[in-house]
Amino acid sequence: EADIYQTPRYLVIGTGKKITLECSQTMGHDKMYWYQQDPGMELHLIHYSYGVNSTEKGDLSSESTVSRIRTEHFPLTLESARPSHTSQYLCASSRLAQTGELFFGEGSRLTVL
Amino acid sequence: GESVGLHLPTLSVQEGDNSIINCAYSNSASDYFIWYKQESGKGPQFIIDIRSNMDKRQGQRVTVLLNKTVKHLSLQIAATQPGDSAVYFCAENSNSGYSTLTFGKGTMLLVSP
Numbered sequence: 678e679a680d681i682y683q684t685p686r687y688l689v690i691g692t693g694k695k696i697t698l699e700c701s702q703t704m705g706h707d708k709m710y711w712y713q714q715d716p717g718m719e720l721h722l723i724h725y726s727y728g729v730n731s732t733e734k735g736d737l738s739s740e741s742t743v744s745r746i747r748t749e750h751f752p753l754t755l756e757s758a759r760p761s762h763t764s765q766y767l768c769a770s771s772r773l774a775q776t777g778e779l780f781f782g783e784g785s786r787l788t789v790l
Numbered sequence: 791g792e793s794v795g796l797h798l799p800t801l802s803v804q805e806g807d808n809s810i811i812n813c814a815y816s817n818s819a820s821d822y823f824i825w826y827k828q829e830s831g832k833g834p835q836f837i838i839d840i841r842s843n844m845d846k847r848q849g850q851r852v853t854v855l856l857n858k859t860v861k862h863l864s865l866q867i868a869a870t871q872p873g874d875s876a877v878y879f880c881a882e883n884s885n886s887g888y889s890t891l892t893f894g895k896g897t898m899l900l901v902s903p
Contacts, residue, residue, distance in 0.1 A: 710890070719879065720834070720893040735890065767833050777824040777883065779891070781833025 680704050683768050683782035690758055691790050698753045698785045700768030709751040710779065712767040713737060720767065726751060727773070758789045802900045809870045811897045813863040813880035822883040824891065825854060825865045829876045837865070837878075867899075875901045 681702040707728045712720040722735030726745040741755050765786045769779040803809050821842040826834035840847045840854045847854050853866040877896035
């Protein structure tokens, strides 16, 4: 089992609310990622980080923001949620020297009403 | 743009059969390919990887074949078990300099007892 944790697993909120999805890993991995995945669809990279104080935007444009103040923690924030943000958000981590093997959390399924 | 995609969205097999899941990629610069398994309600899990200097790589009950000439990748699962039922994704490293993976569309494997 990978030691990467996401909370909450499920969240239903109203439009306009601010939310933060938490992601923590205890493997000491430098690289962390956020992917967005709609049901039955492929994963789209929205943010990633090479390490503390490093954040990069991914291939898919997203209105969310991330921060990396500590190695083990990579939270994702939506300042004002909209129904179009309804999706599953998957956090992952990997060692810097090994980019193929990502360790994923179980995901946070967000529904915005 | 460059993409990674799968031929078959759903594959149904009987327990004990061998399964073959196919993937086509279009980026000729890709040099590293990975297969992931995603069970319902969970994040993807690394299965096996292969670099472009290889044609075949074997793991436990799984074999990945790479045909660079036709840009085709396949995952073979021997003696398929009900626990193999999941969505399988291929992913490639696009050598964009950011070392991030591009995931293809998944194939659902359904194993009947």
